[in-house]
Amino acid sequence: FFFCCVHVKYSVSCEPKYPTVVPAADFDPDRDAARIETAIKTKGVDEQTIIDVLTKRTYAQRREIAFAYERRAKKDMITALKGALSGSLEAVILGLMKSTSQYDASEIRGSIKGLGTDEETLIEILCSRSNEELVDIKKVYKELFKTDLQKDVKGDTSGNFAKLLLALVETKRAEPSAIVDYEKIDEDARALYDAGVKIKGTDVATWISIMSERSVPHLQKVFQRYKSYSPYDMQESIVKEVKGDLQKSFLVLAQCFENKQLFFAKRLNEAMKSKGAKEKIVTRIIVSRCEVDLKKIGCEYKTNFGQSLQKTVLEHTKGDYQKVLLSLCGPEE
Numbered sequence: 001f002f003f004c005c006v007h008v009k010y011s012v013s014c015e016p017k018y019p020t021v022v023p024a025a026d027f028d029p030d031r032d033a034a035r036i037e038t039a040i041k042t043k044g045v046d047e048q049t050i051i052d053v054l055t056k057r058t059y060a061q062r063r064e065i066a067f068a069y070e071r072r073a074k075k076d077m078i079t080a081l082k083g084a085l086s087g088s089l090e091a092v093i094l095g096l097m098k099s100t101s102q103y104d105a106s107e108i109r110g111s112i113k114g115l116g117t118d119e120e121t122l123i124e125i126l127c128s129r130s131n132e133e134l135v136d137i138k139k140v141y142k143e144l145f146k147t148d149l150q151k152d153v154k155g156d157t158s159g160n161f162a163k164l165l166l167a168l169v170e171t172k173r174a175e176p177s178a179i180v181d182y183e184k185i186d187e188d189a190r191a192l193y194d195a196g197v198k199i200k201g202t203d204v205a206t207w208i209s210i211m212s213e214r215s216v217p218h219l220q221k222v223f224q225r226y227k228s229y230s231p232y233d234m235q236e237s238i239v240k241e242v243k244g245d246l247q248k249s250f251l252v253l254a255q256c257f258e259n260k261q262l263f264f265a266k267r268l269n270e271a272m273k274s275k276g277a278k279e280k281i282v283t284r285i286i287v288s289r290c291e292v293d294l295k296k297i298g299c300e301y302k303t304n305f306g307q308s309l310q311k312t313v314l315e316h317t318k319g320d321y322q323k324v325l326l327s328l329c330g331p332e333e
């Protein structure tokens with residue numbers, strides 16, 4: 001029995017990846033740079049070529065293309081793309097010229113430094129990214145903006161909402177353990193119940209520490225176990241116990257612990273089908289997940305909504321924006 005409490009770390013902590021954008025074979029940065037240069041110079045701009053090249057290369061390859069472009073054209077490729085493109089297509093292409101962490105860091109910065117605070121974006125990113133991703137985002141944030149992510153989050157949020165986001169940014173989440181600790185699972189499940197549904201009011205600090213420090217596989221089992229204490233499951237309990245941005249944040253966390261790709265699939269569906277399609281959300285999810293798990297998000301999408309992600313993109317977007325999204329989503333499985 002005691003053996004089950006021994007904490008063994010996996011030798012590899014990386015989560016499996018399910019990208020739709022993978023390294024191009026026979027990659028030649030000089031040839032690609034020449035194609036981009038011609039496309040930019042073409043009268044009226046040859047958007048199709050820009051889309052074809054840049055969506056079928058990884059970020060690392062796009063960087064090489066940018067270097068090759070600068071050597072031959074004697075100017076910065078990103079600046080040239082900015083000048084040549086506009087609107088939603090420009091947003092996607094410029095997003096692709098950032099690494100996933102740079103993109104996330106910039107989206108967070110934009111959500112904080114824009115007019116007011118865009119809590120929705122802040123919550124989506126901070127509550128859905130893995131510990132590993134958050135570690136990287138913090139590092140890149142500091143490099144790009146010469147300030148700590150913690151400091152910016154603190155300056156723009158308050159109360160328990162701030163406490164939860166800051167706890168996530170501290171990146172104290174445990175690595176998955178190879179051994180299931182049933183005692184700890186039971187203890188955490190009961191603690192979540194005792195801190196919420198069981199009492200008047202909510203001991204938010206306990207919820208925050210459990211949900212920001214335990215590993216995802218552990219929390220999945222905790223939420224299962226939770227149902228043997230509480231008449232409501234964890235998501236229902238969150239809705240009953242807390243409100244506003246704190247509720248939204250806990251819900252994103254809980255949904256992502258359960259099935260992160262399903263969470264993104266639902267969010268994409270909502271954003272595309274909402275009145276005045278929330279293009280910013282669609283762009284952000286597709287750009288930020290195409291080298292991470294967009295393939296799996298597509299599978300969850302199809303399973304849940306009975307229609308492929310690609311078909312939905314086709315129905316709800318148009319023009320070059322549609323072309324670039326479809327290319328990033330890859331072929332239907």
Ligand SMILES: [Ca+2]
Nearest residue numbers: 196199200201
């Ligand atoms: Ca309560």
